[in-house]
Amino acid sequence: MTTDVPTVRWGIVATGMISSWFVEDILLPEWPHKSANHIIQAIGSSSLDKCKKFANDFVTPTKPKVQPSLYGSYQEVYDDKDVDCVYIGTPHSFHKQNCLDAIKAGKNVLCEKPFTMNADEAEEVFAAAKEKGVFIMEAVWTRFFPAMQAVQKLLHEDQKIGRIIRMYCDFGLDIDIASLPDSSRYKDPALGAGSLLDIGIYSLTWGLVTLAGAVGDKAEEPEVSSTQTLSHGVDTSSSVILKYPSTGRQGICTSTTDFNRGGVSFARIEGSKGHIVVHGGTAASPSKIEFFPKEEGAKPDVWEFEKPGRGFYWEADAVAHDLKAGKVEDERMPWKETLRMMEIMDGVRKRGGAKFPVDKW
Known part of the structure; x- marks a missing residue:
């Protein structure tokens, strides 16, 4: 693992298909123009059994140096002091509350699209992030290809x-x-x-x-x-x-x-x-x-x-560089673009x- 590029310790919230795709991609050992390192630090699911199966299927095969903490709830991921950024891969209707809970715990957030159910919910999330001073971005991965x-x-x-x-x-x-x-x-x-x-x-x-x-x-x-x-x-x-x-x-x-x-x-x-x-x-x-x-x-x-894998690593790399630079939003996917x-x-x-x-x- 290279040390001259930023490293993000991710907390994964939800263990469905989209989360598995994200994790598989960012754990690929190399890809074109690799510019960040990614560690799966914690995984949270609705049950510990689901969490264990997810880790065994998608993290363990990569033989990581850091074994993720496994939790039977999302809140434990938000509260994990070693997590730098939370990836939210829950269904649309849960995004607002998941984001608010992560922000309340002081965590940076990458939330899957659509960011929320409507603009009112998005404005509420961004207001909370602004008050807390944390990074948050809608994961519209296509913009980073x-x-x-x-x-x-x-x-x-x-x-x-x-x-x-x-x-x-x-x-x-x-x-x-x-x-x-x-x-x-x-x-x-x-x-x-x-x-x-x-x-x-x-x-x-x-x-x-x-x-x-x-x-x-x-x-x-x-x-x-x-x-x-x-x-x-x-x-x-x-x-x-x-x-x-x-x-x-x-x-x-x-x-x-x-x-x-x-x-x-x-x-x-x-x-x-x-x-x-x-x-x-x-x-x-x-x-x-x-x-x-x-x-x-x-x-x-x-x-x-x-395009090795599916292509989620480009947006993950962008988040890593934003966090290293102390940014709260990304220039390619700023808050205003999500609201629009x-x-x-x-x-x-x-x-x-x-x-x-x-x-x-």
């Missing part, structure tokens, strides 16, 4: 496609909502069910990143219109149109749980000099970029990006009728 960074550079620095005109992005899964039990996280509105918060957030992320050209306070607020198709009170399809008043740029961002697009191109950004197509397993995991010049017969430029996304999705649900019990409207 090299492919995403390359697209941003091509569009906004190199101006590869010239004047940006419009974009399109789609994320689809095939989930038979009607056949699921009412308690399923894909069906229960109390759990934040629906395509929008689960996968539509990725399509919207591509819309904001490619059209705005900036993040946080520096980004222009888009005009938003939308429509949804509902089943059992949750959206099975959402279509969102973004328009940036100062430039006229438009984006169509869609999601559905009725059709699986599979591993195909998921985004297209069009400009005055050509267009860019982004490929990957899903809109969450970009791996290849193609630029097609406007000139007839011109060959496309192609960029492919190596939550406000957009709140508006989409208000117009579409996909209301959650925690909503105040």
Whole structure:
């Protein structure tokens, strides 16, 4: 283990699939441009048995020098003095309280997307983090992929496609909502069910990143219109149109749980000099970029990006560097960007009728 890079001792909250992916990735011994070290310091689950199984399946095989403390509760992770940052991998509806509990204990936090159920909850969490002076970030891992960074550079620095005109992005899964039990996280509105918060957030992320050209306070607020198709009170399809008043740029961002697009191109950004197509397993995991010049017969430029594992380590490395620098928010995923996304999705649900019990409207 190298010592000239930052090291983060992680506390893992929840032992579901997303947490297993995160842990497997950050424990990979090497990856391209590795810039931080990661230790699984503690694991908390709803039961000690689940916690032990998780550690045996995903931590022990890596033969770590530090054996994690195993807890049958989340609070014990927050209270562990050796934990530098808590990773929250619980379902959407638990994020707000998990974040508040971790912040109260003075812990830095990386919380899975969507950050909370709505913008009101997000504002409450950020207010608590600001008062406590701790770091917190929504884990929108896609923003940290090299492919995403390359697209941003091509569009906004190199101006590869010239004047940006419009974009399109789609994320689809095939989930038979009607056949699921009412308690399923894909069906229960109390759990934040629906395509929008689960996968539509990725399509919207591509819309904001490619059209705005900036993040946080520096980004222009888009005009938003939308429509949804509902089943059992949750959206099975959402279509969102973004328009940036100062430039006229438009984006169509869609999601559905009725059709699986599979591993195909998921985004297209069009400009005055050509267009860019982004490929990957899903809109969450970009791996290849193609630029097609406007000139007839011109060959496309192609960029492919190596991705050992799934790609969670890039956001984890970013957190490590932020903590070392004493930051409370990340410049690529600042608090304002999370609030913007939550406000957009709140508006989409208000117009579409996909209301959650925690909503105040």
